[in-house]
Amino acid sequence: MQEFLQQLVNGVSWGSIYALIALGYTMVYGVLQLINFAHGDVFMLGAFFGFYFSRWTKIAQEPTLFGFFATLLFAMAACALVGVIIERAAYKPLRERPRLTALITAIGVSLLLENGGQLLFGVDPKFFPSLISETRLYESANLVISNLPVIILVVSLALMLLLRFIVMKTTIGKAMRATAFNREAAALMGINTNNVISFTFLLGSALAGAGGILVALTYPKIDPLMGLLPGLKAFVAAVLGGIGNIPGAVLGGMILGVSETMVAGYISSTLRDAIAFALLVVILLVKPTGLLGSRVGEKV
Amino acid sequence: MTDNNFILEVKNLCVFYGGIQAVKDISFGIKKGEIITLIGATGAGKSTTLRAISGLLKPREGEILLEGRSLKNIPPYEVVKKGISHAPEGRKIFANLTVRENLELGAYLRRDKPAIGQDMERVFGLFPRLKERIKQNAGTLSGGEQQMLAIGRALMSAPKLLLLDEPSLGLAPLLVKAIFEVIKEINAKGVSIILVEQNAYQALKIAARGYVLETGKITMTVTAEDLVTNEELRKAYLGG
Numbered sequence A: 001m002q003e004f005l006q007q008l009v010n011g012v013s014w015g016s017i018y019a020l021i022a023l024g025y026t027m028v029y030g031v032l033q034l035i036n037f038a039h040g041d042v043f044m045l046g047a048f049f050g051f052y053f054s055r056w057t058k059i060a061q062e063p064t065l066f067g068f069f070a071t072l073l074f075a076m077a078a079c080a081l082v083g084v085i086i087e088r089a090a091y092k093p094l095r096e097r098p099r100l101t102a103l104i105t106a107i108g109v110s111l112l113l114e115n116g117g118q119l120l121f122g123v124d125p126k127f128f129p130s131l132i133s134e135t136r137l138y139e140s141a142n143l144v145i146s147n148l149p150v151i152i153l154v155v156s157l158a159l160m161l162l163l164r165f166i167v168m169k170t171t172i173g174k175a176m177r178a179t180a181f182n183r184e185a186a187a188l189m190g191i192n193t194n195n196v197i198s199f200t201f202l203l204g205s206a207l208a209g210a211g212g213i214l215v216a217l218t219y220p221k222i223d224p225l226m227g228l229l230p231g232l233k234a235f236v237a238a239v240l241g242g243i244g245n246i247p248g249a250v251l252g253g254m255i256l257g258v259s260e261t262m263v264a265g266y267i268s269s270t271l272r273d274a275i276a277f278a279l280l281v282v283i284l285l286v287k288p289t290g291l292l293g294s295r296v297g298e299k300v
Numbered sequence B: 001m002t003d004n005n006f007i008l009e010v011k012n013l014c015v016f017y018g019g020i021q022a023v024k025d026i027s028f029g030i031k032k033g034e035i036i037t038l039i040g041a042t043g044a045g046k047s048t049t050l051r052a053i054s055g056l057l058k059p060r061e062g063e064i065l066l067e068g069r070s071l072k073n074i075p076p077y078e079v080v081k082k083g084i085s086h087a088p089e090g091r092k093i094f095a096n097l098t099v100r101e102n103l104e105l106g107a108y109l110r111r112d113k114p115a116i117g118q119d120m121e122r123v124f125g126l127f128p129r130l131k132e133r134i135k136q137n138a139g140t141l142s143g144g145e146q147q148m149l150a151i152g153r154a155l156m157s158a159p160k161l162l163l164l165d166e167p168s169l170g171l172a173p174l175l176v177k178a179i180f181e182v183i184k185e186i187n188a189k190g191v192s193i194i195l196v197e198q199n200a201y202q203a204l205k206i207a208a209r210g211y212v213l214e215t216g217k218i219t220m221t222v223t224a225e226d227l228v229t230n231e232e233l234r235k236a237y238l239g240g
Protein backbone atom coordinates (compact mmCIF):
# COMPACT_ATOMS: atom_id res chain seq x y z
CA MET A 1 0.00 0.00 0.00
CA GLN A 2 2.70 2.45 0.99
CA GLU A 3 4.72 1.62 -2.06
CA PHE A 4 1.65 2.16 -4.16
CA LEU A 5 1.19 5.59 -2.59
CA GLN A 6 4.81 6.38 -3.32
CA GLN A 7 4.36 5.49 -6.98
CA LEU A 8 1.12 7.43 -7.13
CA VAL A 9 2.71 10.62 -5.81
CA ASN A 10 5.52 10.36 -8.34
CA GLY A 11 3.13 9.40 -11.11
CA VAL A 12 0.77 12.28 -10.52
CA SER A 13 3.67 14.70 -10.36
CA TRP A 14 5.06 13.44 -13.67
CA GLY A 15 1.57 13.35 -15.08
CA SER A 16 1.02 16.99 -14.30
CA ILE A 17 4.15 17.88 -16.26
CA TYR A 18 2.99 15.81 -19.24
CA ALA A 19 -0.34 17.58 -18.91
CA LEU A 20 1.30 21.01 -19.02
CA ILE A 21 3.12 20.12 -22.24
CA ALA A 22 0.14 18.28 -23.72
CA LEU A 23 -2.00 21.39 -23.28
CA GLY A 24 0.17 23.26 -25.78
CA TYR A 25 -0.13 20.51 -28.37
CA THR A 26 -3.85 20.28 -27.96
CA MET A 27 -4.58 24.01 -28.01
CA VAL A 28 -2.50 24.58 -31.12
CA TYR A 29 -4.12 21.60 -32.76
CA GLY A 30 -7.48 23.06 -31.79
CA VAL A 31 -6.97 26.34 -33.63
CA LEU A 32 -4.75 25.20 -36.52
CA GLN A 33 -5.15 21.42 -36.86
CA LEU A 34 -1.36 21.44 -36.72
CA ILE A 35 0.79 19.13 -34.65
CA ASN A 36 3.49 21.49 -33.52
CA PHE A 37 6.45 19.14 -33.38
CA ALA A 38 8.64 21.94 -32.10
CA HIS A 39 6.64 22.09 -28.88
CA GLY A 40 8.86 19.62 -27.01
CA ASP A 41 11.85 21.78 -27.89
CA VAL A 42 10.18 24.82 -26.40
CA PHE A 43 9.96 22.78 -23.21
CA MET A 44 13.72 22.21 -23.47
CA LEU A 45 14.27 25.94 -23.99
CA GLY A 46 12.29 26.58 -20.81
CA ALA A 47 14.86 24.62 -18.83
CA PHE A 48 17.75 26.47 -20.47
CA PHE A 49 16.16 29.90 -20.05
CA GLY A 50 15.75 29.05 -16.38
CA PHE A 51 19.32 27.80 -16.16
CA TYR A 52 20.89 30.95 -17.57
CA PHE A 53 18.48 33.30 -15.84
CA SER A 54 19.16 31.81 -12.41
CA ARG A 55 22.88 31.94 -13.04
CA TRP A 56 22.98 35.52 -14.26
CA THR A 57 20.76 36.77 -11.49
CA LYS A 58 22.66 34.72 -8.91
CA ILE A 59 19.36 33.15 -7.93
CA ALA A 60 21.07 29.80 -8.38
CA GLN A 61 23.44 30.44 -5.48
CA GLU A 62 20.88 29.98 -2.77
CA PRO A 63 17.55 28.22 -3.01
CA THR A 64 14.61 30.47 -2.18
CA LEU A 65 10.97 30.24 -3.08
CA PHE A 66 11.14 33.72 -4.57
CA GLY A 67 14.08 32.71 -6.75
CA PHE A 68 12.19 29.68 -7.95
CA PHE A 69 9.11 31.66 -8.94
CA ALA A 70 11.17 34.40 -10.58
CA THR A 71 12.97 31.76 -12.65
CA LEU A 72 9.69 30.06 -13.48
CA LEU A 73 8.10 33.31 -14.64
CA PHE A 74 11.13 34.28 -16.68
CA ALA A 75 11.22 30.91 -18.45
CA MET A 76 7.50 31.07 -19.14
CA ALA A 77 7.71 34.59 -20.56
CA ALA A 78 10.75 33.77 -22.70
CA CYS A 79 9.13 30.61 -24.05
CA ALA A 80 5.91 32.48 -24.77
CA LEU A 81 7.92 34.92 -26.85
CA VAL A 82 9.71 32.10 -28.68
CA GLY A 83 6.37 30.39 -29.34
CA VAL A 84 4.89 33.52 -30.88
CA ILE A 85 8.00 34.08 -32.99
CA ILE A 86 7.88 30.48 -34.26
CA GLU A 87 4.23 30.87 -35.17
CA ARG A 88 4.67 34.21 -36.94
CA ALA A 89 7.84 33.27 -38.77
CA ALA A 90 7.28 29.63 -39.65
CA TYR A 91 3.57 28.77 -39.59
CA LYS A 92 1.68 31.95 -40.42
CA PRO A 93 3.10 32.27 -43.95
CA LEU A 94 1.77 28.75 -44.63
CA ARG A 95 -1.73 29.37 -43.33
CA GLU A 96 -3.48 28.83 -46.68
CA ARG A 97 -1.24 25.94 -47.71
CA PRO A 98 -2.01 22.24 -47.32
CA ARG A 99 -1.62 20.98 -43.76
CA LEU A 100 1.21 18.67 -44.66
CA THR A 101 3.36 21.68 -45.56
CA ALA A 102 2.96 23.11 -42.07
CA LEU A 103 3.57 19.72 -40.50
CA ILE A 104 6.87 19.29 -42.32
CA THR A 105 7.78 22.85 -41.38
CA ALA A 106 7.09 21.97 -37.73
CA ILE A 107 9.56 19.10 -37.95
CA GLY A 108 12.04 21.52 -39.48
CA VAL A 109 11.56 24.03 -36.66
CA SER A 110 12.07 21.23 -34.16
CA LEU A 111 15.36 20.22 -35.78
CA LEU A 112 16.41 23.85 -35.91
CA LEU A 113 15.81 24.31 -32.18
CA GLU A 114 17.60 21.07 -31.29
CA ASN A 115 20.64 21.74 -33.44
CA GLY A 116 20.61 25.44 -32.66
CA GLY A 117 20.46 24.49 -28.98
CA GLN A 118 23.47 22.22 -29.34
CA LEU A 119 25.35 25.01 -31.04
CA LEU A 120 24.40 27.62 -28.48
CA PHE A 121 24.35 25.67 -25.22
CA GLY A 122 26.82 22.93 -26.14
CA VAL A 123 26.17 19.23 -26.56
CA ASP A 124 27.13 18.25 -23.03
CA PRO A 125 24.46 18.29 -20.35
CA LYS A 126 24.33 21.19 -17.92
CA PHE A 127 23.33 20.91 -14.31
CA PHE A 128 20.28 22.85 -13.37
CA PRO A 129 20.71 24.54 -9.96
CA SER A 130 18.57 23.23 -7.16
CA LEU A 131 16.26 26.21 -6.85
CA ILE A 132 14.35 24.49 -4.10
CA SER A 133 16.14 22.58 -1.40
CA GLU A 134 14.68 19.14 -1.09
CA THR A 135 13.03 18.36 2.22
CA ARG A 136 10.98 15.44 3.37
CA LEU A 137 7.37 16.18 4.08
CA TYR A 138 6.54 12.69 5.23
CA GLU A 139 8.65 9.70 6.06
CA SER A 140 7.94 6.17 7.20
CA ALA A 141 9.40 2.72 6.70
CA ASN A 142 8.79 2.55 2.97
CA LEU A 143 7.13 5.82 2.05
CA VAL A 144 9.04 9.04 1.54
CA ILE A 145 7.27 12.08 0.22
CA SER A 146 9.58 14.95 -0.56
CA ASN A 147 8.47 18.49 -1.21
CA LEU A 148 9.46 18.43 -4.88
CA PRO A 149 6.64 16.34 -6.35
CA VAL A 150 4.19 18.28 -4.23
CA ILE A 151 5.49 21.62 -5.47
CA ILE A 152 5.44 20.34 -9.04
CA LEU A 153 1.85 19.23 -8.66
CA VAL A 154 0.69 22.42 -6.96
CA VAL A 155 2.37 24.69 -9.50
CA SER A 156 1.02 22.67 -12.43
CA LEU A 157 -2.48 22.64 -11.04
CA ALA A 158 -2.37 26.37 -10.40
CA LEU A 159 -1.25 26.99 -13.99
CA MET A 160 -3.98 24.71 -15.33
CA LEU A 161 -6.62 26.51 -13.30
CA LEU A 162 -5.32 29.80 -14.59
CA LEU A 163 -5.50 28.46 -18.14
CA ARG A 164 -9.02 27.24 -17.54
CA PHE A 165 -10.01 30.67 -16.32
CA ILE A 166 -8.49 32.34 -19.39
CA VAL A 167 -10.13 29.96 -21.83
CA MET A 168 -13.56 29.81 -20.20
CA LYS A 169 -14.07 33.22 -18.66
CA THR A 170 -12.23 35.86 -20.65
CA THR A 171 -13.06 37.46 -23.98
CA ILE A 172 -9.85 36.26 -25.61
CA GLY A 173 -10.63 32.76 -24.31
CA LYS A 174 -14.04 32.88 -25.92
CA ALA A 175 -12.38 34.02 -29.12
CA MET A 176 -9.98 31.07 -28.87
CA ARG A 177 -12.81 28.59 -28.54
CA ALA A 178 -14.67 30.21 -31.43
CA THR A 179 -11.57 30.19 -33.62
CA ALA A 180 -10.96 26.54 -32.80
CA PHE A 181 -14.51 25.67 -33.74
CA ASN A 182 -14.60 27.52 -37.04
CA ARG A 183 -11.99 30.03 -38.06
CA GLU A 184 -14.07 31.69 -40.78
CA ALA A 185 -17.12 32.09 -38.58
CA ALA A 186 -14.87 33.57 -35.89
CA ALA A 187 -13.50 36.10 -38.39
CA LEU A 188 -17.07 37.08 -39.23
CA MET A 189 -17.56 38.01 -35.57
CA GLY A 190 -14.78 40.55 -35.89
CA ILE A 191 -12.16 38.33 -34.29
CA ASN A 192 -8.63 38.82 -35.63
CA THR A 193 -7.96 35.11 -35.83
CA ASN A 194 -4.26 35.62 -36.52
CA ASN A 195 -3.89 37.29 -33.15
CA VAL A 196 -5.89 34.55 -31.49
CA ILE A 197 -3.62 31.91 -33.01
CA SER A 198 -0.54 33.78 -31.79
CA PHE A 199 -2.08 34.04 -28.35
CA THR A 200 -2.68 30.29 -28.37
CA PHE A 201 1.01 29.69 -29.09
CA LEU A 202 1.87 32.14 -26.34
CA LEU A 203 -0.17 30.25 -23.75
CA GLY A 204 0.97 26.79 -24.85
CA SER A 205 4.62 27.77 -24.98
CA ALA A 206 4.49 29.42 -21.57
CA LEU A 207 3.12 26.19 -20.10
CA ALA A 208 5.82 24.16 -21.84
CA GLY A 209 8.42 26.54 -20.40
CA ALA A 210 7.01 25.98 -16.93
CA GLY A 211 7.21 22.23 -17.60
CA GLY A 212 10.90 22.60 -18.43
CA ILE A 213 11.62 24.25 -15.09
CA LEU A 214 9.56 21.73 -13.13
CA VAL A 215 11.27 18.75 -14.75
CA ALA A 216 14.68 20.27 -14.13
CA LEU A 217 13.87 20.45 -10.41
CA THR A 218 13.90 16.67 -10.19
CA TYR A 219 16.08 15.81 -13.21
CA PRO A 220 18.70 18.54 -13.18
CA LYS A 221 20.70 17.18 -16.09
CA ILE A 222 19.50 19.31 -18.98
CA ASP A 223 20.62 19.07 -22.60
CA PRO A 224 19.36 20.36 -25.96
CA LEU A 225 17.72 17.04 -26.82
CA MET A 226 15.88 16.67 -23.55
CA GLY A 227 12.60 17.76 -25.17
CA LEU A 228 12.43 14.84 -27.56
CA LEU A 229 11.00 12.11 -25.39
CA PRO A 230 8.80 14.18 -23.05
CA GLY A 231 7.56 16.05 -26.12
CA LEU A 232 6.61 12.84 -27.84
CA LYS A 233 4.97 11.47 -24.73
CA ALA A 234 3.02 14.65 -24.08
CA PHE A 235 1.81 14.42 -27.66
CA VAL A 236 0.64 10.88 -26.93
CA ALA A 237 -1.10 12.22 -23.80
CA ALA A 238 -2.90 14.81 -25.92
CA VAL A 239 -4.04 12.15 -28.40
CA LEU A 240 -5.05 9.89 -25.55
CA GLY A 241 -7.30 12.55 -24.06
CA GLY A 242 -8.59 13.60 -27.46
CA ILE A 243 -6.47 16.05 -29.42
CA GLY A 244 -8.01 19.51 -29.41
CA ASN A 245 -9.72 18.85 -26.09
CA ILE A 246 -8.28 20.79 -23.14
CA PRO A 247 -9.54 18.67 -20.21
CA GLY A 248 -8.55 15.66 -22.33
CA ALA A 249 -4.93 16.78 -22.37
CA VAL A 250 -4.89 16.98 -18.57
CA LEU A 251 -6.53 13.59 -18.22
CA GLY A 252 -4.21 12.02 -20.82
CA GLY A 253 -1.15 13.48 -19.10
CA MET A 254 -2.20 12.15 -15.71
CA ILE A 255 -3.03 8.69 -17.03
CA LEU A 256 0.29 8.52 -18.81
CA GLY A 257 2.32 9.75 -15.84
CA VAL A 258 0.69 7.36 -13.40
CA SER A 259 0.83 4.32 -15.65
CA GLU A 260 4.47 4.99 -16.44
CA THR A 261 5.54 5.11 -12.81
CA MET A 262 3.39 2.10 -11.95
CA VAL A 263 4.91 0.04 -14.73
CA ALA A 264 8.38 1.18 -13.79
CA GLY A 265 7.74 0.43 -10.14
CA TYR A 266 5.95 -2.89 -10.36
CA ILE A 267 7.03 -4.47 -13.62
CA SER A 268 10.23 -3.15 -15.06
CA SER A 269 11.76 0.26 -15.44
CA THR A 270 12.94 -0.63 -18.92
CA LEU A 271 9.32 -0.79 -19.99
CA ARG A 272 8.64 2.71 -18.76
CA ASP A 273 9.12 4.45 -22.09
CA ALA A 274 7.17 1.82 -23.98
CA ILE A 275 3.96 2.49 -22.06
CA ALA A 276 3.18 5.73 -23.86
CA PHE A 277 3.29 4.03 -27.22
CA ALA A 278 1.34 1.00 -26.06
CA LEU A 279 -1.36 3.37 -24.79
CA LEU A 280 -1.29 5.21 -28.10
CA VAL A 281 -1.84 2.02 -30.08
CA VAL A 282 -4.67 0.92 -27.80
CA ILE A 283 -6.48 4.24 -27.90
CA LEU A 284 -6.16 4.52 -31.67
CA LEU A 285 -7.67 1.07 -32.01
CA VAL A 286 -10.44 1.45 -29.45
CA LYS A 287 -11.40 5.13 -29.60
CA PRO A 288 -9.44 7.06 -32.22
CA THR A 289 -10.96 10.38 -31.14
CA GLY A 290 -9.37 9.95 -27.70
CA LEU A 291 -11.04 9.63 -24.31
CA LEU A 292 -12.82 12.98 -24.28
CA GLY A 293 -12.56 13.89 -27.92
CA SER A 294 -15.76 14.05 -29.88
CA ARG A 295 -17.09 17.13 -31.48
CA VAL A 296 -20.65 18.35 -31.30
CA GLY A 297 -21.66 18.59 -34.93
CA GLU A 298 -23.73 21.32 -36.49
CA LYS A 299 -27.32 20.43 -37.11
CA VAL A 300 -29.00 20.88 -40.45
CA MET B 1 -19.88 59.96 -59.11
CA THR B 2 -21.16 57.72 -56.37
CA ASP B 3 -24.78 57.95 -55.35
CA ASN B 4 -24.76 58.60 -51.63
CA ASN B 5 -27.98 56.73 -51.15
CA PHE B 6 -26.25 53.43 -51.74
CA ILE B 7 -25.10 51.65 -48.64
CA LEU B 8 -23.29 49.09 -50.77
CA GLU B 9 -22.34 48.97 -54.41
CA VAL B 10 -20.79 46.02 -56.18
CA LYS B 11 -19.10 46.89 -59.46
CA ASN B 12 -17.87 44.37 -62.01
CA LEU B 13 -17.03 41.85 -59.33
CA CYS B 14 -15.07 38.74 -60.40
CA VAL B 15 -14.23 36.06 -57.84
CA PHE B 16 -12.17 32.92 -58.46
CA TYR B 17 -11.49 29.72 -56.56
CA GLY B 18 -8.05 28.88 -57.88
CA GLY B 19 -8.53 28.78 -61.62
CA ILE B 20 -12.31 28.50 -61.49
CA GLN B 21 -14.36 31.65 -61.83
CA ALA B 22 -17.40 31.52 -59.53
CA VAL B 23 -18.58 35.12 -59.95
CA LYS B 24 -18.38 36.72 -63.38
CA ASP B 25 -18.42 40.49 -63.65
CA ILE B 26 -21.51 41.21 -61.60
CA SER B 27 -22.75 44.63 -60.56
CA PHE B 28 -25.57 45.59 -58.25
CA GLY B 29 -26.40 48.00 -55.49
CA ILE B 30 -28.47 48.32 -52.36
CA LYS B 31 -29.79 51.60 -51.03
CA LYS B 32 -29.97 52.49 -47.37
CA GLY B 33 -32.93 50.80 -45.71
CA GLU B 34 -33.57 48.38 -48.55
CA ILE B 35 -33.85 44.62 -48.69
CA ILE B 36 -32.52 43.12 -51.88
CA THR B 37 -32.25 39.47 -52.71
CA LEU B 38 -29.84 37.34 -54.72
CA ILE B 39 -31.63 34.34 -56.10
CA GLY B 40 -30.55 31.40 -58.20
CA ALA B 41 -29.88 27.72 -58.19
CA THR B 42 -27.22 25.99 -56.12
CA GLY B 43 -23.77 26.81 -57.39
CA ALA B 44 -24.86 30.07 -59.05
CA GLY B 45 -22.37 32.10 -57.01
CA LYS B 46 -24.62 33.66 -54.37
CA SER B 47 -22.59 32.64 -51.32
CA THR B 48 -19.38 33.52 -53.11
CA THR B 49 -20.69 37.03 -53.65
CA LEU B 50 -21.51 37.44 -49.96
CA ARG B 51 -18.15 36.01 -48.95
CA ALA B 52 -16.42 38.55 -51.15
CA ILE B 53 -18.40 41.38 -49.57
CA SER B 54 -17.51 40.33 -46.03
CA GLY B 55 -13.84 39.97 -46.92
CA LEU B 56 -13.55 36.19 -46.62
CA LEU B 57 -12.63 36.02 -50.31
CA LYS B 58 -10.47 38.45 -52.26
CA PRO B 59 -12.04 39.54 -55.54
CA ARG B 60 -9.76 39.27 -58.53
CA GLU B 61 -11.48 42.16 -60.30
CA GLY B 62 -14.02 44.80 -59.50
CA GLU B 63 -14.94 46.94 -56.57
CA ILE B 64 -17.08 46.75 -53.49
CA LEU B 65 -18.01 50.11 -52.03
CA LEU B 66 -19.51 50.58 -48.58
CA GLU B 67 -21.09 54.03 -48.44
CA GLY B 68 -18.84 55.03 -51.30
CA ARG B 69 -15.61 53.68 -49.77
CA SER B 70 -13.75 50.73 -51.19
CA LEU B 71 -13.46 47.61 -49.08
CA LYS B 72 -10.42 46.47 -51.03
CA ASN B 73 -7.91 44.54 -48.88
CA ILE B 74 -9.92 44.97 -45.72
CA PRO B 75 -9.85 41.75 -43.68
CA PRO B 76 -13.15 40.26 -42.51
CA TYR B 77 -12.70 41.29 -38.89
CA GLU B 78 -12.47 44.92 -39.98
CA VAL B 79 -15.37 44.68 -42.38
CA VAL B 80 -17.50 43.85 -39.32
CA LYS B 81 -16.26 46.99 -37.63
CA LYS B 82 -17.37 49.04 -40.63
CA GLY B 83 -20.92 47.84 -40.19
CA ILE B 84 -21.41 44.72 -42.30
CA SER B 85 -22.52 41.55 -40.57
CA HIS B 86 -22.66 38.21 -42.34
CA ALA B 87 -24.75 35.25 -41.18
CA PRO B 88 -23.09 32.58 -43.28
CA GLU B 89 -24.54 29.64 -45.14
CA GLY B 90 -25.03 26.63 -42.87
CA ARG B 91 -25.32 28.93 -39.81
CA LYS B 92 -21.84 28.20 -38.49
CA ILE B 93 -22.86 28.80 -34.91
CA PHE B 94 -20.30 27.87 -32.26
CA ALA B 95 -21.77 24.57 -31.12
CA ASN B 96 -19.35 24.17 -28.21
CA LEU B 97 -20.23 27.57 -26.76
CA THR B 98 -23.41 28.57 -24.96
CA VAL B 99 -26.16 30.60 -26.57
CA ARG B 100 -25.11 33.60 -24.50
CA GLU B 101 -21.46 33.22 -25.51
CA ASN B 102 -22.46 33.01 -29.17
CA LEU B 103 -24.37 36.27 -28.85
CA GLU B 104 -21.53 37.91 -26.93
CA LEU B 105 -19.12 36.96 -29.69
CA GLY B 106 -21.41 38.72 -32.15
CA ALA B 107 -20.62 41.88 -30.20
CA TYR B 108 -16.89 41.05 -29.98
CA LEU B 109 -15.67 44.44 -31.25
CA ARG B 110 -18.06 46.53 -29.24
CA ARG B 111 -17.12 48.09 -25.92
CA ASP B 112 -20.43 49.80 -25.09
CA LYS B 113 -21.64 47.32 -22.47
CA PRO B 114 -25.08 48.84 -21.75
CA ALA B 115 -25.93 49.04 -25.44
CA ILE B 116 -24.77 45.45 -25.95
CA GLY B 117 -27.14 44.38 -23.18
CA GLN B 118 -29.99 46.25 -24.85
CA ASP B 119 -29.24 44.64 -28.18
CA MET B 120 -29.22 41.22 -26.56
CA GLU B 121 -32.66 41.96 -25.13
CA ARG B 122 -33.79 43.02 -28.61
CA VAL B 123 -32.58 39.71 -30.00
CA PHE B 124 -34.54 37.92 -27.28
CA GLY B 125 -37.54 40.05 -28.24
CA LEU B 126 -37.26 38.71 -31.77
CA PHE B 127 -36.49 35.15 -30.67
CA PRO B 128 -37.87 34.41 -27.19
CA ARG B 129 -36.80 30.78 -27.60
CA LEU B 130 -33.17 31.83 -27.39
CA LYS B 131 -33.70 33.43 -24.02
CA GLU B 132 -35.04 30.16 -22.64
CA ARG B 133 -31.92 28.40 -23.85
CA ILE B 134 -29.38 31.04 -22.94
CA LYS B 135 -27.16 28.74 -20.86
CA GLN B 136 -27.34 25.75 -23.19
CA ASN B 137 -24.58 24.79 -25.54
CA ALA B 138 -25.58 26.01 -28.97
CA GLY B 139 -24.99 22.54 -30.38
CA THR B 140 -27.98 21.23 -28.46
CA LEU B 141 -30.40 23.62 -30.21
CA SER B 142 -32.79 22.47 -32.92
CA GLY B 143 -32.11 23.50 -36.51
CA GLY B 144 -34.61 26.33 -36.33
CA GLU B 145 -33.20 27.62 -33.07
CA GLN B 146 -29.70 27.49 -34.49
CA GLN B 147 -30.86 29.65 -37.38
CA MET B 148 -32.38 32.12 -34.93
CA LEU B 149 -29.09 32.18 -33.07
CA ALA B 150 -27.14 32.76 -36.28
CA ILE B 151 -29.33 35.76 -37.15
CA GLY B 152 -29.31 37.01 -33.57
CA ARG B 153 -25.54 36.72 -33.38
CA ALA B 154 -25.17 38.66 -36.62
CA LEU B 155 -27.36 41.44 -35.19
CA MET B 156 -25.19 41.75 -32.09
CA SER B 157 -22.56 43.74 -33.99
CA ALA B 158 -25.26 46.38 -34.56
CA PRO B 159 -24.75 46.28 -38.34
CA LYS B 160 -25.86 48.79 -40.94
CA LEU B 161 -25.93 46.05 -43.51
CA LEU B 162 -26.85 42.45 -42.84
CA LEU B 163 -25.93 39.61 -45.19
CA LEU B 164 -28.16 36.57 -44.76
CA ASP B 165 -27.21 33.40 -46.61
CA GLU B 166 -30.18 31.06 -47.01
CA PRO B 167 -31.72 31.64 -43.60
CA SER B 168 -34.72 29.45 -44.43
CA LEU B 169 -32.73 26.43 -45.60
CA GLY B 170 -34.00 23.16 -44.14
CA LEU B 171 -36.67 24.73 -41.95
CA ALA B 172 -40.31 23.70 -41.67
CA PRO B 173 -42.75 25.98 -43.57
CA LEU B 174 -44.10 27.59 -40.42
CA LEU B 175 -40.61 28.44 -39.23
CA VAL B 176 -39.71 29.80 -42.66
CA LYS B 177 -42.64 32.17 -42.38
CA ALA B 178 -41.54 33.26 -38.92
CA ILE B 179 -37.97 33.87 -40.09
CA PHE B 180 -39.20 36.03 -42.98
CA GLU B 181 -41.33 38.04 -40.55
CA VAL B 182 -38.28 38.65 -38.39
CA ILE B 183 -36.25 39.72 -41.41
CA LYS B 184 -38.92 42.33 -42.19
CA GLU B 185 -38.87 43.47 -38.59
CA ILE B 186 -35.10 43.87 -38.55
CA ASN B 187 -35.31 45.86 -41.77
CA ALA B 188 -38.04 48.07 -40.31
CA LYS B 189 -35.54 49.09 -37.62
CA GLY B 190 -33.34 50.52 -40.35
CA VAL B 191 -30.94 47.69 -41.15
CA SER B 192 -30.32 47.19 -44.87
CA ILE B 193 -30.35 43.53 -45.86
CA ILE B 194 -28.93 41.42 -48.67
CA LEU B 195 -30.87 38.20 -48.57
CA VAL B 196 -29.66 35.13 -50.42
CA GLU B 197 -32.43 32.64 -51.01
CA GLN B 198 -33.44 29.70 -53.09
CA ASN B 199 -36.94 30.40 -51.86
CA ALA B 200 -37.24 33.08 -54.54
CA TYR B 201 -40.92 33.81 -54.27
CA GLN B 202 -40.87 34.43 -50.52
CA ALA B 203 -37.70 36.48 -50.79
CA LEU B 204 -39.02 38.71 -53.58
CA LYS B 205 -42.16 39.41 -51.60
CA ILE B 206 -40.15 41.29 -48.97
CA ALA B 207 -37.38 42.64 -51.21
CA ALA B 208 -37.25 45.82 -53.26
CA ARG B 209 -35.75 43.78 -56.09
CA GLY B 210 -34.00 40.56 -56.77
CA TYR B 211 -30.98 39.76 -58.87
CA VAL B 212 -31.11 36.43 -60.61
CA LEU B 213 -27.73 34.72 -60.72
CA GLU B 214 -26.92 31.95 -63.17
CA THR B 215 -23.50 30.31 -63.22
CA GLY B 216 -21.85 33.39 -61.82
CA LYS B 217 -23.64 36.03 -63.90
CA ILE B 218 -26.56 38.29 -63.13
CA THR B 219 -29.03 37.52 -65.89
CA MET B 220 -31.99 39.53 -64.69
CA THR B 221 -33.25 42.05 -62.20
CA VAL B 222 -36.76 41.26 -61.00
CA THR B 223 -39.41 42.47 -58.58
CA ALA B 224 -42.34 40.72 -56.95
CA GLU B 225 -44.71 42.27 -59.52
CA ASP B 226 -42.77 40.67 -62.33
CA LEU B 227 -43.69 37.34 -60.83
CA VAL B 228 -47.37 38.15 -60.98
CA THR B 229 -47.39 39.70 -64.43
CA ASN B 230 -44.89 37.51 -66.18
CA GLU B 231 -45.86 33.89 -66.04
CA GLU B 232 -43.06 32.81 -68.30
CA LEU B 233 -40.53 34.33 -65.97
CA ARG B 234 -42.09 32.62 -63.03
CA LYS B 235 -41.86 29.26 -64.68
CA ALA B 236 -38.44 29.70 -66.18
CA TYR B 237 -36.51 31.11 -63.28
CA LEU B 238 -38.41 30.87 -60.11
CA GLY B 239 -40.02 27.48 -60.25
CA GLY B 240 -43.29 28.90 -58.98
Ligand SMILES: Nc1ncnc2c1ncn2[C@@H]1O[C@H](COP(=O)(O)OP(=O)(O)O)[C@@H](O)[C@H]1O
Residues within 6 Å of the ligand: B017, B020, B022, B040, B041, B042, B043, B044, B045, B046, B047, B048, B049
Ligand atom coordinates in the same frame (compact mmCIF):
# COMPACT_ATOMS: atom_id res chain seq x y z
N1 LIG C 1 -14.33 26.53 -51.55
C1 LIG C 1 -14.56 26.36 -52.86
N2 LIG C 1 -13.60 25.88 -53.69
C2 LIG C 1 -13.81 25.73 -55.00
N3 LIG C 1 -14.96 26.00 -55.61
C3 LIG C 1 -15.98 26.46 -54.86
C4 LIG C 1 -15.83 26.67 -53.45
N4 LIG C 1 -16.99 27.14 -52.96
C5 LIG C 1 -17.83 27.22 -54.02
N5 LIG C 1 -17.23 26.82 -55.15
C6 LIG C 1 -17.82 26.80 -56.49
O1 LIG C 1 -18.19 28.12 -56.84
C7 LIG C 1 -19.44 28.13 -57.47
C8 LIG C 1 -20.40 29.03 -56.74
O2 LIG C 1 -20.66 28.48 -55.46
P1 LIG C 1 -21.53 29.23 -54.38
O3 LIG C 1 -21.16 30.66 -54.36
O4 LIG C 1 -21.42 28.47 -53.14
O5 LIG C 1 -22.99 29.07 -54.99
P2 LIG C 1 -24.40 29.26 -54.31
O6 LIG C 1 -24.22 29.92 -53.00
O7 LIG C 1 -25.15 30.13 -55.29
O8 LIG C 1 -25.02 27.92 -54.20
C9 LIG C 1 -19.91 26.68 -57.55
O9 LIG C 1 -19.57 26.20 -58.82
C10 LIG C 1 -19.10 26.00 -56.50
O10 LIG C 1 -18.86 24.66 -56.85
Ligand SMILES: [Mg+2]
Residues within 6 Å of the ligand: B043, B046, B047, B048, B089, B165
Ligand atom coordinates in the same frame (compact mmCIF):
# COMPACT_ATOMS: atom_id res chain seq x y z
MG1 LIG D 1 -24.74 29.14 -51.20
